């Protein structure tokens with residue numbers, strides 16, 4: 001943890017560049033926020049980066065704006081230019097957690113090249129590992145009280161009195177149409193297909209770390225914190 005604690009010393013410390021990988025439902029957003037608080041890291045999502053750069057009117061931001069207004073996809077080159085600007089901002093002292101970039105092995109290689117220009121490299125790519133079948137079961141049984149929104153689950157959390165909400169006594173419940181085993185399975189398959197090349201890329205670089213994401217939020221946060229402390233020291 002020394003490197004991160006020493007961030008108050010300023011420019012001498014090379015900030016950590018962390019990449020967090022995890023499927024929908026693995027708690028990636030929650031964990032990223034906890035890492036931000038604990039280590040003073042800054043989470044950078046591609047969407048936020050683009051919006052901020054456009055609003056700021058930077059050169060790369062204006063380029064992105066022109067592409068988006070024409071209905072196109074912002075190129076990797078522009079995203080990297082925006083990322084480079086953002087990482088040089090004074091509030092990035094301890095380091096960043098990248099969310100949503102890179103998405104492909106090509107983007108990962110471009111990011112490596114960008115970091116290498118500054119004598120840096122990806123500190124760690126941390127994969128939140130889930131048990132697919134357990135994830136599907138979690139999603140598939142979810143439902144909520146139609147009145148107060150209290151969450152329930154067919155297998156894990158039934159109301160104490162069948163058909164009656166514990167919290168408000170309501171008797172109407174609702175399920176989201178996409179909370180089915182099929183959609184959950186499809187989301188996971190898409191995630192694995194998209195992420196496999198990234199996992200291979202970072203494993204080959206020797207910076208891949210894995211965390212069992214099926215535990216409690218605090219247990220996962222503790223494991224993640226240990227990794228961040230170790231790789232940043």
Ligand SMILES: [Zn+2]
Pocket residue numbers: 145146147148149150165166167168169170
């Ligand atoms: Zn209720």
